[in-house]
Amino acid sequence: MSKKLPKRSEDYSAWYNETVKRAGLAENSPVRGCMVIKPYGFAIWEKMQRALDDMFKATGHENAYFPLFVPKSFLEKEEEHAEGFAKECAVVTHYRLKADPDGQGLIVDPEAKLEEELIIRPTSETVIWNSYKNWIQSWRDLPVLINQWANVVRWEMRTRLFLRTAEFLWQEGHTAHATEQEAIEETEQMLGVYADFVENWMAVPVIQGLKSPAERFAGAVETYCIEALMQDGKALQAGTSHFLGQNFAKSFDVQFVNRENELTYPWATSWGVSTRMMGALVMAHSDDSGLVLPPKLAPIQVVVVPIYRQPEDLAKINEKVQPIVENLRSLGVSVKIDDDDKYKPGYKFAEYELKGVPIRLGIGMRDLENGTIEIARRDNLTKETLPIEGIEDKIVKLLDEIQDAIYNKALTFREDNTFVVDTWDEFKDQIEKGGFVMAHWDGSAETEDKIKKETKATIRCIPLNSMEMAGECVYSGNESAKRVVFARAY
RNA sequence: CGGGGCGUAGCACAGCCUGGCAGUGCGCACGGUUUGGGACCGUGAGGUCGCAAGUUCGAAUCUUGCCGCCCCGACCA
The missing domain is CATH 3.30.110.30 (C-terminal domain of ProRS)
Known part of the structure; x- marks a missing residue:
């Protein structure tokens, strides 16, 4: 295996695939079109989830969970919605296997055919609105502000790690409101939340806009989106927020009595972002040495690489480094000390660059004598040797600086393109x-x-x-x- | 579904044309020397050559069938 990644300028798509795999974000699975998200990749996803979940809660939403299976009859109820998703649905038809009477292994038991097929959710509007029928009777029940974190399946013909997979993880918000105005405001508010997250956490600038009717979500009245530009000049939709009008309310016969004692249909929204954002994160910032992660989403923000010959030297280095690590941790910085003796420093440098760790500290005997430490930035690959005294403050500031620098670089790129x-x-x-x-x-x-x-x-x-x-x-x-x-x- | 390509060690691949001991690099294990930008030497483990049938004294290699994967296109609300 080559140690170097393919170059972006030579083969962008090979570079992307290799970066995702070599950085330990994800790998292909035995199931076509699906992926295994590895611990390092999942750690980034968890940070995204945490930040978004806090934002959803801050705007009054609650989490809930609805089933993976959607009865086929539900999907049929909203005509455009049904038509839009029909071509990419995985369908469960049986509920039992049995030993193959003609040989080894298992076969689907023909006796165990389901009366009604179940669709594995490509999205959850239908199951959720079926529930909302029971939840919503009066204007006092509104708004309903629900989000769920879930997996969905869309049987794509061609897939790529994170960018388009048959199964992916996402969140889907589903809200119901008494008035059209309020639902539109919710749709726009959540688009704003997404834009805020993608720009301020992922450090990727986005354009907020409306989809043309042809690109609209199946069953929506209006689809809002945020669009980002990747380094190869291609666009990537990073999130969508839909104003659904009364389409699903009518299809699922959800009505409520308003303040004027009139029976009327509520107005709906839905909005989602997915593990596709992981792909955006990679393609927006990373370089030929590997990932470049914004500090706010980096599982490890600072890595310390001690450089030593003898175990006694390591002990001396640790003595000096330990209080710094503790101070940084108390300031909320995630720090890893890599004193693993199996690899040499050069190997570790390359490895943490591949993984996109924003700041690397190098410290050896020479530094101990001089009272210094080497601090290297992943985003621009520069390094300098600084006095070890007060390095914690410098690091905390530098993390913010790097976050801004990455954003500004991406913004300049977008403006130039x-x-x-x-x-x-x-x-x-x-x-x-x-x-x-x-x-x-x-x-x-x-x-x-x-x-x-x-x-x-x-x-x-x-x-x-x-x-x-x-x-x-x-x-x-x-x-x-x-x-x-x-x-x-x- | 159409066009092309590929299945050989954990990974990347050579060997196939012209049938004759199953190979190389990386990784892995052990020992030693190393350690400020991907160390080196030595030893070793690891194989249903995608599956099945056929030809042959003999098949990774030739023939046929099947299966799987990748790329290009169609498709992607």
């Missing part, structure tokens, strides 16, 4: 080169579809915070009210 384009030739050329392409669109599904067929570019979103400025559609020349974001996407 966002292009305003007005002609079809320029458009085709720029899409080929990559990046976000801001262009006028006439708002029609035909134009959108033709552009997609000719260039493989899709409308990533119609940005929320951009000015209306009339223009001509880059493809059809028809009138357009504002520019939208085009890109090739994951």
Whole structure:
């Protein structure tokens, strides 16, 4: 096995796969399209979960859990929803195996056929709204603000670790409100929560926007999204928040009595982010030496590598390092001391770079004599030797600095790779080169579809915070009210 | 589902064309020397050559069938 990763500039996709595997985030599983999330990868996911869960709770949501299996009849109830998901559903038809009478092993017992097939949830709107029927009777029962952390299955034809897997982990929020206005506010609020998380924790800048009707969630009235740009110039949808109108309430016959004593349908939202964000995290920041993790999500923020020849030297180093580690821990910094004797320092340096640990401290006998310590930054691969006195404060500040630096680097990259384009030739050329392409669109599904067929570019979103400025559609020349974001996407 | 490729040690692969002892590198185990940017030497363990049938004195190698995986396309609310 080669020690070096493939280079991003030579083969981005091989670089991504190798980085994910070699950094110990995940590996392929024996089941096609599924993955094993390894401890280091899961530790990052747990930090994401923790931060998001706190944000959900702070906005008044509670966690609950609904079943993995969805009766097929539930999925059928909302027509568009059913149609949208039908092609990628795993279906349970039997509930028992038996010994193969003609040979070895087990076969599906034909006697044990389910009367109604069960779908393994691709999302949970239907099971949840079936429950909401019983939960919601009066305006006093609203709003219902529920989130669940769960796994879902979507039978994708082509999969890639984290970015698109047949089974993935996510959270799905499902809320019900008395008024349309309140539901729209919730949809927008949660989009804001996602944007806040992705920018301030993952250090990935995003564009908030609306999906075009063609890209909308099946069964939604409006889909909001956050879109991020990866280092290879392709876009990645990092999260979605849907205003579902009264579609599911009507399909599941959920009604409540409002303050005016009228029977009426509640308004719904749903919103989710998934382990796909792990892929975004890797592709947004990492380099040819491996992962680059933002300090706020790094399982290990600081690693200490003692450099020594004799066990006595290690003891002396530990004596000096131990109080620093304790101070850092009391300041909430996660620190690992790697005094494992099986590997040499050079190996460890490379290993922690691969794993994206933001700060590495090196300390040897020379430092003990000089009262110094070597501090190395993962994000820009620089290192300097500093006095050991007061190093804790420096480290705490540096972690914040690194968080900001990573964000700013990604932001600069996005700005340098966002292009305003007005002609079809320029458009085709720029899409080929990559990046976000801001262009006028006439708002029609035909134009959108033709552009997609000719260039493989899709409308990533119609940005929320951009000015209306009339223009001509880059493809059809028809009138357009504002520019939208085009890109090739994951 | 169409086109292409690949199944040999934990991993990456050579050997196959031209049939004749199952190989290399990494990793792993043990011993020693090493330790400020992926150390080195020595010894050793590890195999249903995807599965099945056929040809042959003899098959990883040739033939046929099957299975699995990967890449490209179709698909991805």
